[in-house]
Amino acid sequence: xxxxxxxxxxxxxxxxxxxxxxxxxxxxxxxxxxxxxxxxxxxxxxxxxxxxxxxxxxxxxxxxxxxxxxxxxxxxxxxxxxxxxxxxxxxxxxxxxxxxxxxxxxxxxxxxxxxxxxxxxxxxxxxxxxxxxxxxxxxxxxxxxxxxxxxxxxxxxxxxxxxxxxxxxxxxxxxxxxxxxxxxxxxxxxxxxxxxxxxxxxxxxxxxxxxxxxxxxxxxxxxxxxxxxxxxxxxxxxxxxxxxxxxxxxxxxxxxxxxxxxxxxxxxxxxxxxxxxxxxxxxxxxxxxxxxxxxxxxxxxxxxxxxxxxxxxxxxxxx
Amino acid sequence: xxxxxxxxxxxxxxxxxxxxxxxxxxxxxxxxxxxxxxxxxxxxxxxxxxxxxxxxxxxxxxxxxxxxxxxxxxxxxxxxxxxxxxxxxxxxxxxxxxxxxxxxxxxxxxxxxxxxxxxxxxxxxxxxxxxxxxxxxxxxxxxxxxxxxxxxxxxxxxxxxxxxxxxxxxxxxxxxxxxxxxxxxxxxxxxxxxxxxxxxxxxxxxxxxxxxxxxxxxxxxxxxxxxxxxxxxxxxxxxxxxxxxxxxxxxxxxxxxxxxxxxxxxxxxxxxxxxxxxxxxxxxxxxxxxxxxxxxxxxxxxxxxxxxxxxxxxxxxxxxxxxx
Numbered sequence: 001x002x003x004x005x006x007x008x009x010x011x012x013x014x015x016x017x018x019x020x021x022x023x024x025x026x027x028x029x030x031x032x033x034x035x036x037x038x039x040x041x042x043x044x045x046x047x048x049x050x051x052x053x054x055x056x057x058x059x060x061x062x063x064x065x066x067x068x069x070x071x072x073x074x075x076x077x078x079x080x081x082x083x084x085x086x087x088x089x090x091x092x093x094x095x096x097x098x099x100x101x102x103x104x105x106x107x108x109x110x111x112x113x114x115x116x117x118x119x120x121x122x123x124x125x126x127x128x129x130x131x132x133x134x135x136x137x138x139x140x141x142x143x144x145x146x147x148x149x150x151x152x153x154x155x156x157x158x159x160x161x162x163x164x165x166x167x168x169x170x171x172x173x174x175x176x177x178x179x180x181x182x183x184x185x186x187x188x189x190x191x192x193x194x195x196x197x198x199x200x201x202x203x204x205x206x207x208x209x210x211x212x213x214x215x216x217x218x219x220x221x222x223x224x225x226x227x228x229x230x231x232x233x234x235x236x237x238x239x240x241x242x243x244x245x246x247x248x249x250x251x252x253x254x255x256x257x258x259x260x261x262x263x264x265x266x267x268x269x270x271x272x273x274x275x276x277x278x279x280x281x282x283x284x285x286x287x288x289x290x291x292x293x294x295x296x297x298x299x300x301x302x303x304x305x306x307x308x309x310x311x312x313x314x315x316x317x318x319x
Numbered sequence: 320x321x322x323x324x325x326x327x328x329x330x331x332x333x334x335x336x337x338x339x340x341x342x343x344x345x346x347x348x349x350x351x352x353x354x355x356x357x358x359x360x361x362x363x364x365x366x367x368x369x370x371x372x373x374x375x376x377x378x379x380x381x382x383x384x385x386x387x388x389x390x391x392x393x394x395x396x397x398x399x400x401x402x403x404x405x406x407x408x409x410x411x412x413x414x415x416x417x418x419x420x421x422x423x424x425x426x427x428x429x430x431x432x433x434x435x436x437x438x439x440x441x442x443x444x445x446x447x448x449x450x451x452x453x454x455x456x457x458x459x460x461x462x463x464x465x466x467x468x469x470x471x472x473x474x475x476x477x478x479x480x481x482x483x484x485x486x487x488x489x490x491x492x493x494x495x496x497x498x499x500x501x502x503x504x505x506x507x508x509x510x511x512x513x514x515x516x517x518x519x520x521x522x523x524x525x526x527x528x529x530x531x532x533x534x535x536x537x538x539x540x541x542x543x544x545x546x547x548x549x550x551x552x553x554x555x556x557x558x559x560x561x562x563x564x565x566x567x568x569x570x571x572x573x574x575x576x577x578x579x580x581x582x583x584x585x586x587x588x589x590x591x592x593x594x595x596x597x598x599x600x601x602x603x604x605x606x607x608x609x610x611x612x613x614x615x616x617x618x619x620x621x622x623x624x625x626x627x628x629x630x631x632x633x634x635x636x637x638x639x640x641x642x643x
Contacts, residue, residue, distance in 0.1 A: 187589075212579065215580060252510075253510040254535065
């Protein structure tokens with residue numbers, strides 16, 4: 001499969017200003033030297049906690065932020081060197097679905113207007129297409145005249161998905177599309193996304209903090225912590241054989257519903273690991289403060305991101 | 320031994336545009352001392368309103384038609400009597416930001432809670448401070464000098480929830496109701512908050528009602544589980560039994576919709592959504608969404624029956640199965 005995205009050594013820094021009289025500037029490395037590729041037609045998962053940089057990464061892919069270092073190639077072209085025409089094309093080819101459908105749908109537009117907007121921009125307005133879009137997300141035509149506040153969370157997210165698909169994109173970036181929903185609704189949305197992928201030949205980049213969801217949805221997965229890459233590989237491989245302590249911690253944190261799943265969780269993860277602040281010293285392993293396996297090397301040496309098994313990458317001295 | 324909290328045959332309606340909409344229908348549940356009980360169901364199943372009835376936090380439009388709520392032999396539906404007893408119950412909410420006042424520092428808000436709960440004009444300032452510090456430490460807010468001096472917006476999501484727990488602990492409650500305490504949080508933070516709640520419940524012999532839509536959480540933390548649908552309890556029993564052998568089709572559907580970690584199950588889902596007609600129906604409330612529904616389900620309402628020792632279900636199909 002050819003690569004649709006190549007992300008090469010991308011970093012993004014934010015400046016935090018604090019203090020009222022004497023201004024202090026602290027730099028936050030939201031994304032730190034991240035590289036991966038997304039292959040055409042796959043579902044690529046990015047997981048991590050709040051503050052791991054996954055949304056910043058998505059925003060760079062969506063041209064909201066410019067990377068401070070590194071490049072993002074889309075179909076072989078650097079996205080930050082796009083001209084006007086390229087940009088316009090890119091906006092058609094790459095679409096997104098956000099976490100909170102309430103804030104991503106205009107409350108003053110009805111469903112029809114919401115779905116019409118992307119079509120109108122590209123001069124493709126057609127009644128037929130709107131009907132078709134509602135149909136593929138399993139909503140009937142009665143919804144056309146309804147406003148977002150009259151829809152349930154699941155229905156809103158369906159409308160958001162229909163809008164993302166309006167221009168037949170090549171890539172859809174899904175930023176925690178189900179974390180605001182009930183589990184039963186979440187199951188339906190995931191089912192819908194899976195079916196759509198089969199029929200529409202689209203590539204997904206799926207961002208989540210829920211490992212069990214990624215396990216059931218993604219072909220390959222990247223695990224991030226405080227802007228750094230921890231582990232990357234085929235999803236089934238990562239779940240069968242997690243190498244990074246952080247991945248193990250995430251796995252063991254998922255609440256499960258059967259004894260067999262409980263037994264499948266990685267062993268030896270302490271029950272409580274408190275996170276402390278945003279300490280981002282440039283030396284040593286980024287995860288060391290929370291790691292129960294840390295040694296002296298972890299304090300001084302940054303672990304290299306290296307290939308341990310077949311396409312299975314990890315950044316840990318002791319993996 | 321009598322239970323600490325008893326809700327018996329609670330029927331509740333909400334007044335809306337001149338008509339009364341049924342919200343809770345014959346809800347019966349008990350919580351023993353130092354027991355952890357889970358209340359599960361989708362949005363709109365009536366979990367939160369049940370908890371709010373216990374706390375006396377009902378909206379003005381709510382009308383309790385019949386039923387009793389008894390906490391340690393106090394009638395909680397009698398406003399006057401309840402106002403003292405309710406100080407022994409604490410509740411934490413899904414979104415901590417909406418239950419903390421954004422304009423006041425943590426320290427001020429915690430002092431207010433203490434004054435209200437203990438009537439503590441009697442308490443010395445130093446005593447107050449000590450109690451607040453202890454509560455924060457119990458909730459694992461270690462850096463408490465700094466936290467006390469912060470405004471809610473300066474705290475992270477997990478930290479806010481810990482401060483909420485600390486506020487609840489100030490009242491040394493006998494019952495803590497946690498309404499979706501971890502839904503807005505990361506998995507790792509969720510794990511920490513859950514462990515904290517369970518540890519506190521064990522150590523302080525505090526009863527805990529965990530309200531959640533995530534069955535994984537119920538499975539891992541509670542001794543007994545009540546499954547609610549459209550304002551009714553449709554299944555309840557020992558948690559281990561319910562998860563090993565779910566008897567109500569709704570419980571089964573909820574369990575299936577949890578993504579499996581070892582991919583041993585494929586992810587299923589329940590068709591449809593809770594609707595107002597499910598709450599108003601005189602037939603089985605779940606029949607419109609149930610894959611197993613038979614004719615009887617659409618005409619008659621199943622009552623909760625103990626089909627297995629310690630496991631009660633309101634479902635005709637499950638009754639049939641249990642009989643054979």
